[in-house]
Amino acid sequence: MNGASADMMAVAAARALRDGQSCFVGIGAPSTAANLARVTHAPNLVLIYESGCIGSKPKKLPLSIGDGELADTADAVVSVPEIFSYWLQAGRIDIGFLGAAQIDRFGNLNSTVIGPYDNPATRLPGAGGAPEIAASCKEVLIMIHQSRRTFVDKLDFRTSVGYGDGPGDRERFGLRGRGPTMVITDLGIMHPDPYTCELVLTHVHPGVEPADVLEATGWGLKIAGDVARTEPPTERELVALRRLQEGT
Amino acid sequence: MGQVMSLGEAVESLVHDGDVVAMEGFTHLIPFAAGHEIIRQGRRNLSLVRLTPDLVFDQMIGAGCADRLVFSWGGNPGVGSLHRFRDAVEHGWPGPLEIEEHSHAGLTARYVAGAAGLPFGILRGYSGTGLPAHTKNIATVACPFTGEEIAAVPALNPDVGIVHAQQADREGNVQMWGITGVQKEAILASSRSLVTVEEVVERIDLRPGGVIIPHWVVTAVAHAPGGSHPSYAAGYSVRDNAFYESWDAISRDRDLFGDWIRRHVTGAAR
Numbered sequence: 001m002n003g004a005s006a007d008m009m010a011v012a013a014a015r016a017l018r019d020g021q022s023c024f025v026g027i028g029a030p031s032t033a034a035n036l037a038r039v040t041h042a043p044n045l046v047l048i049y050e051s052g053c054i055g056s057k058p059k060k061l062p063l064s065i066g067d068g069e070l071a072d073t074a075d076a077v078v079s080v081p082e083i084f085s086y087w088l089q090a091g092r093i094d095i096g097f098l099g100a101a102q103i104d105r106f107g108n109l110n111s112t113v114i115g116p117y118d119n120p121a122t123r124l125p126g127a128g129g130a131p132e133i134a135a136s137c138k139e140v141l142i143m144i145h146q147s148r149r150t151f152v153d154k155l156d157f158r159t160s161v162g163y164g165d166g167p168g169d170r171e172r173f174g175l176r177g178r179g180p181t182m183v184i185t186d187l188g189i190m191h192p193d194p195y196t197c198e199l200v201l202t203h204v205h206p207g208v209e210p211a212d213v214l215e216a217t218g219w220g221l222k223i224a225g226d227v228a229r230t231e232p233p234t235e236r237e238l239v240a241l242r243r244l245q246e247g248t
Numbered sequence: 249m250g251q252v253m254s255l256g257e258a259v260e261s262l263v264h265d266g267d268v269v270a271m272e273g274f275t276h277l278i279p280f281a282a283g284h285e286i287i288r289q290g291r292r293n294l295s296l297v298r299l300t301p302d303l304v305f306d307q308m309i310g311a312g313c314a315d316r317l318v319f320s321w322g323g324n325p326g327v328g329s330l331h332r333f334r335d336a337v338e339h340g341w342p343g344p345l346e347i348e349e350h351s352h353a354g355l356t357a358r359y360v361a362g363a364a365g366l367p368f369g370i371l372r373g374y375s376g377t378g379l380p381a382h383t384k385n386i387a388t389v390a391c392p393f394t395g396e397e398i399a400a401v402p403a404l405n406p407d408v409g410i411v412h413a414q415q416a417d418r419e420g421n422v423q424m425w426g427i428t429g430v431q432k433e434a435i436l437a438s439s440r441s442l443v444t445v446e447e448v449v450e451r452i453d454l455r456p457g458g459v460i461i462p463h464w465v466v467t468a469v470a471h472a473p474g475g476s477h478p479s480y481a482a483g484y485s486v487r488d489n490a491f492y493e494s495w496d497a498i499s500r501d502r503d504l505f506g507d508w509i510r511r512h513v514t515g516a517a518r
Contacts, residue, residue, distance in 0.1 A: 027326055050352060051274050051427045063489045064325035066275020068482055071426050077457055080274055080299070080430040081360050084353040089372045112349075117382050123337045125323030125330075127351040128300075132373045161376035173376035174397065 005186035011233040021094040022046040030097035050129040096137030107162025107180035134160035146185035151217040163197035250420015250463030255470040270297040270406040274429030279412040281475030306330040331499040358404035362437030409438030420463035426482030444472035
């Protein structure tokens, strides 16, 4: 992923957030996008980090979910039991913002292991807050670099549930949030089909063709009849992004 | 209780081979000094418990202190992998490491139940994920009032709970503030507890957001200024992000790691 496509992914994801929403933010790309939204079009976005920081307003991007800047600029800092029970599992949070190592056509995510669980080729960090973010936030946005390694026909492990094996699975599992509503990559944007729950390519970023996205997907990705082209980053968005990145 | 002693004495009397040892601190206030003392004293066969193993458990696993790990997110925050943890899980080096894997919410529920003296904790979690198939300590229970099925995890009651805090007084009362994670629960859930502190003060003045742990639920307090480096203690230090980044290269290589431990941990005077 080059610098321009990383910028486009961050900008496209930031634009998906609306002012006044509450957003449970993972570290890395989701944190970049959520902070970009906050300093551009969504000044009242409430950023929530699993370290217990509610309403953080960092001037520079944190390296970890517990950097001092997040606590110092928060409206409230609560304990870890409180953030996961009173705030997340209670269904109070609008948007969950996740990344992962692998995604499948139903927006299920793997951040646990590549290869067999008991004899892994690559042991990844694991679940963290992701399974309950995916279960309980009203909606989930996913940011992930798109390639055949990440967009796979079958996950090596299901860490977080998107739509399971299709329609009705979220209800069967008792998951109360709607599930993933948008997947933003460095190539384009996908939305789940409202009937089949399968991801459909709806937008390609500047310089990318639907065929490129298909080539970078490990299954026969459905493509919308009218694929739109993402507006390139504006000068204002890029300046704000650089300012956040300085000093991280 | 809450006896103030040296870190060496505290680890010697509280932490034994084969113990279940919880060491908490969620990115902030991670008890590195205590971890290093456990490495220096050569403890073996520990079952280590932490939501985020972080560099402290990467070091203890690589140094051969543990044969079991209970955790929920094993990465170097914002950087990438914990390479000593990965080497243990992927290649059994320096020895096999059995894992019990949770989500943060699930492992937190284990601590909360342990602190409350309840047999198990409940959460809306795990449903539809691959974790219950691999972690026997995840089950479901039906709500006796509505019949709704929810996840259940057994109480966690470690032999020893270790945390780092900003302040203690000479009685052994403790205060921490900033991001306080699951530290209070870890102390209350454990049979014995050790709190390392930045500063021993004459009198504790309650801070905004301050969490007080009374001396009579703390076994030992040890003065360990800077004891959470490279994490941080709000009001005393800032997170050493550059060290977290440099750990990637140090920990990737068994020999470089061994050198680092010899130079900075086992070779260092108490």
